[in-house]
Amino acid sequence: MSTAIQVFFNSLSTAAIYAMLAIGLTIFLGTLRILNFAQGDFATAGGYTIFAVVTAFGLSPYLGVIAAMVVGAALGALFFATVQSPLRAAPQINQLLATFGLALIIEGILQFLFTATPKSIPGSHGSIEVLGAYLPTASIVDVVFAAVLISALFLLLQRTNLGRGIRAVSQNAIGASLVGVNPRYVSFIVCVIGGVLSAGAGLVLVTTLFLTPTIGFEQIFKGFTVVVVAGLGNLYRVLIVAALLALTESATSYFISEGIGQLAGFVIIVAILLVRPTGLGRVTA
Amino acid sequence: MATFRSQALAVLGLTAMLAAACGGTSAASTGSKAPIIIGAYVPLTGTVASSGVALQQGYQLGVAEVNAAGGINGHQIQLTIKDDQGDPQTATTVAAELGADPTVKAVLGTYGSNLAAPSSAVLEKAKVANIQTLASDATMVQRGFKYLFNTYGAAVTLEDPLIAYLKAGGIKPKRVALIYIDQPAFLQTSNYIKAYLQSAGIPVVADERIPNGLASYASTVTKVKASNPDFVWTHFLGSASMKVVLTDMATQNFQPQNFFSHGNTALDPPLLAAAGPLTEGIYSGVHWWPGAPFKTNAEFVTAYRAKYNTDPSVSAEGGYQAIQILTAALKSIKDQNYTRDAVRNALSKVNVQDTVGGPVQFAANGQATFAGLLVQNQKNQALVVFPDADKKSTTKVEQYLNQ
Numbered sequence: 015m016s017t018a019i020q021v022f023f024n025s026l027s028t029a030a031i032y033a034m035l036a037i038g039l040t041i042f043l044g045t046l047r048i049l050n051f052a053q054g055d056f057a058t059a060g061g062y063t064i065f066a067v068v069t070a071f072g073l074s075p076y077l078g079v080i081a082a083m084v085v086g087a088a089l090g091a092l093f094f095a096t097v098q099s100p101l102r103a104a105p106q107i108n109q110l111l112a113t114f115g116l117a118l119i120i121e122g123i124l125q126f127l128f129t130a131t132p133k134s135i136p137g138s139h140g141s142i143e144v145l146g147a148y149l150p151t152a153s154i155v156d157v158v159f160a161a162v163l164i165s166a167l168f169l170l171l172q173r174t175n176l177g178r179g180i181r182a183v184s185q186n187a188i189g190a191s192l193v194g195v196n197p198r199y200v201s202f203i204v205c206v207i208g209g210v211l212s213a214g215a216g217l218v219l220v221t222t223l224f225l226t227p228t229i230g231f232e233q234i235f236k237g238f239t240v241v242v243v244a245g246l247g248n249l250y251r252v253l254i255v256a257a258l259l260a261l262t263e264s265a266t267s268y269f270i271s272e273g274i275g276q277l278a279g280f281v282i283i284v285a286i287l288l289v290r291p292t293g294l295g296r297v298t299a
Numbered sequence: 300m301a302t303f304r305s306q307a308l309a310v311l312g313l314t315a316m317l318a319a320a321c322g323g324t325s326a327a328s329t330g331s332k333a334p335i336i337i338g339a340y341v342p343l344t345g346t347v348a349s350s351g352v353a354l355q356q357g358y359q360l361g362v363a364e365v366n367a368a369g370g371i372n373g374h375q376i377q378l379t380i381k382d383d384q385g386d387p388q389t390a391t392t393v394a395a396e397l398g399a400d401p402t403v404k405a406v407l408g409t410y411g412s413n414l415a416a417p418s419s420a421v422l423e424k425a426k427v428a429n430i431q432t433l434a435s436d437a438t439m440v441q442r443g444f445k446y447l448f449n450t451y452g453a454a455v456t457l458e459d460p461l462i463a464y465l466k467a468g469g470i471k472p473k474r475v476a477l478i479y480i481d482q483p484a485f486l487q488t489s490n491y492i493k494a495y496l497q498s499a500g501i502p503v504v505a506d507e508r509i510p511n512g513l514a515s516y517a518s519t520v521t522k523v524k525a526s527n528p529d530f531v532w533t534h535f536l537g538s539a540s541m542k543v544v545l546t547d548m549a550t551q552n553f554q555p556q557n558f559f560s561h562g563n564t565a566l567d568p569p570l571l572a573a574a575g576p577l578t579e580g581i582y583s584g585v586h587w588w589p590g591a592p593f594k595t596n597a598e599f600v601t602a603y604r605a606k607y608n609t610d611p612s613v614s615a616e617g618g619y620q621a622i623q624i625l626t627a628a629l630k631s632i633k634d635q636n637y638t639r640d641a642v643r644n645a646l647s648k649v650n651v652q653d654t655v656g657g658p659v660q661f662a663a664n665g666q667a668t669f670a671g672l673l674v675q676n677q678k679n680q681a682l683v684v685f686p687d688a689d690k691k692s693t694t695k696v697e698q699y700l701n702q
Binding site for chain 1: 547
């Protein structure tokens with residue numbers, strides 16, 4: 015019993031990373047119809063911001079997260095100005111290449127500012143014993159943090175005029191403009207929100223791993239996987255798929271090996287897509 | 300008056316000509332000695348960029364010091380560095396570019412056997428001496444190459460101090476767990492230690508191969524903890540994975556009696572900064588560390604700290620040591636005719652007693668002398684445990700290395 019509980023606890027921080035990256039990707043893809051290769055680098059930039067705040071000012075990493083989210087917002091605005099706005103009518107391949115180019119630029123700037131020497135800050139090593147298993151306190155923070163961000167996003171989308179506008183544009187930009195929604199303004203806000211969410215994921219990166227300029231890019235493919243399977247339109251489905259992917263990896267890693275654990279998640283994803291090619295989301299006309 | 304003025308002008312003119320001639324001569328004397336062009340390729344970008352940058356820094360610091368001291372018999376060393384991006388194909392390509400450049404007299408290599416092995420084959424074809432500094436795969440020097448000089452020994456060499464310590468009864472493990480990265484060099488070391496454990500009748504209760512670079516190894520730690528080992532043996536690629544494992548062990552309250560880490564991973568400055576308390580008591584099999592007692596090491600560490608504001612890692616040490624070895628070889632070429640074959644022949648005969656990593660001499664297969672020590676992290680310092688438990692690390696250590 016305690017082993018099963020431990021395996022579940024082991025998956026929590028990973029699920030939080032996947033969820034935050036996937037939610038950011040969902041926002042970009044659902045509203046702007048752009049697959050943003052620079053999303054992971056927003057997380058890296060967020061991580062480096064937290065590192066800079068902690069080491070330069072001796073502040074708590076949680077205060078550093080606020081600075082990271084400001085940087086994420088700025089990167090989102092940069093994305094709007096350099097990719098989304100000038101290329102919104104361009105072929106998708108051009109847009110993809112532009113996001114890839116933005117990713118490389120961000121990585122280059124981070125390497126210039128921080129060098130390639132790995133950076134990290136001491137993370138929490140504490141844990142709470144629950145029924146013979148150990149729940150890391152860092153995992154509690156990661157999950158709560160992700161839940162707060164995602165809940166805030168849900169409330170924004172469901173309960174505010176801005177959120178209604180975002181949903182309208184994601185369904186039909188022309189129709190939305192006909193009823194008075196400014197698609198350009200909405201696109202800008204979506205870019206900023208996506209940047210904020212992804213940069214927030216930097217908290218987990220900097221406390222768990224060593225930061226290098228390419229670390230976020232390496233992690234983003236799990237986010238893509240979650241988005242592909244969960245489909246667009248339902249944030250909670252994204253959360254569930256992120257959690258399932260992390261739990262599958264954790265369980266397979268325990269019962270077989272870490273290498274097979276990394277593979278297992280993808281195997282299940284492929285299996286789902288073979289049965290349901292559009293993923294778990296609703297098929298829209 | 301006019302005569303005096305003319306004479307004065309003539310004296311001034313002559314003086315100016317003489318001054319120009321002297322300056323010109325000194326300029327010519329340095330300008331007439333062509334620089335010795337040395338190529339290098341390191342991963343400045345990609346997943347192992349941190350090690351590549353440190354390696355580059357070691358090269359650059361060494362070359363700067365040699366040039367500041369007058370170069371090699373008046374010839375300055377000119378270093379040409381290319382980025383292999385940590386990718387084997389790119390490493391092969393840039394090595395081929397350096398090999399095809401006839402002005403390049405020798406090439407300094409990269410980080411890791413997966414990059415060094417294929418690229419050194421290309422350099423062998425180009426018949427240019429290459430010094431590989433961080434390639435621990437034992438098969439590197441089993442290919443019959445004449446132009447390859449490998450300063451880093453087979454990884455298994457760093458297991459010998461641990462094995463000797465176990466034989467001497469320093470630690471008496473009853474149940475051993477192994478955690479290591481799933482790559483060939485790491486399989487070599489794990490098989491080596493497993494062979495000893497089997498011969499000594501010590502059971503291996505867990506044997507976990509892990510991919511590098513994951514954000515969590517919690518499940519592996521859960522499994523290893525369940526096997527109840529009193530000794531955990533590890534071999535990581537870089538300290539990032541080690542940090543994650545140590546953190547996962549701490550959160551799951553898993554504290555084996557003894558923990559061993561192959562190589563300098565547990566002494567890596569970024570790891571000590573981020574997770575120093577978690578490394579307390581860890582044993583490491585190393586050939587060098589910043590506090591190592593070799594003759595020129597203290598000056599190297601001081602100079603590196605002053606220039607780069609951090610302690611050198613084993614990558615930086617490897618780069619600096621390669622320059623020391625190359626310098627000694629180049630200086631031994633008496634006729635100063637630095638052809639590729641002359642450089643290669645000089646390297647094959649070189650015997651340098653005072654490198655930052657101890658004495659170095661190459662065997663016929665290109666492998667340098669290389670030996671290990673067992674150290675233990677105590678309050679973020681590495682203290683020699685075996686073969687000489689003298690915490691001051693005296694010359695007895697060097698005597699061991701010369702055996």
